[in-house]
Amino acid sequence: MSHPHLNIFDTETTGFPLWKEPSDDPRQPHLVDIAALLYSPTGELIDSFETIIRPDGWVIPDEVAAIHGITTEMAMDLGIPEADALEGFLAIHERAGMRVAHNCSFDDRILRIALMRYRGVEAADAFRAGASYCTAINSKPICQLPPTEAMLRSRFRNQFKTPTLAEAHQHLLGEELVGAHRARTDTEGCARVYFALQERLAAA
Secondary structure (H helix, E strand, C coil): CCCCCEEEEEEEECCCCCCCCCCCCCCCCCEEEEEEEEECCCCCEEEEEEEEECCCCCCCCHHHHHHHCCCHHHHHHHCECHHHHHHHHHHHHCCCCEEEECCHHHHHHHHHHHHHHHCCHHHHHHHHHCCEEEHHHHHHHHHCECCCHHHHCCCCCCCCECCCHHHHHHHHHCCCCCCCCCHHHHHHHHHHHHHHHHHHHHHC
8 A cells, every 4th residue: 555655865874875886785885864754745744763873893984974074983972773773764664655855866775775784685676666756856947057067068068957955945945954964954955845846836
């Protein structure tokens, strides 16, 4: 039975996925911070899960900690095991009919990596097959940001830039996203962007 609820989520990690390598490659990044918010289709927050993950044989690189503010020492003090964090996420996810993230390709891959580590290939494949919605892709034609200099030098020179969460939030809501790059803050921002997009579509 499908559920109408939405799992709006975000992850912070030890680094970028190794895109060309399989999800069970031991060099793949680990979760650092994760948040999952269960919303009704009308925007009511029903339940939530968020946690920092305690490193177990790995560290959070300084250059990554500089982005999200979570150091190895902080995570060791405040975090829970990665497997437990995944279970908390799944407790929200399994009650939803669709997952929503800003830049789904990143967060989806991070979750598939974690699922491969602790649940196996069937769980990772089932997650991948589920319905998803990317606020980055869907806000791109609305925000219509000019291409970057790098895009102008490439075959993407005639395309709009994909907005960051902060850019989409500013454009759609007219408000700065304060506290970006922490999972809970970004998830709440993603939720506001998602529901603003739905309002735009309904009014079109």
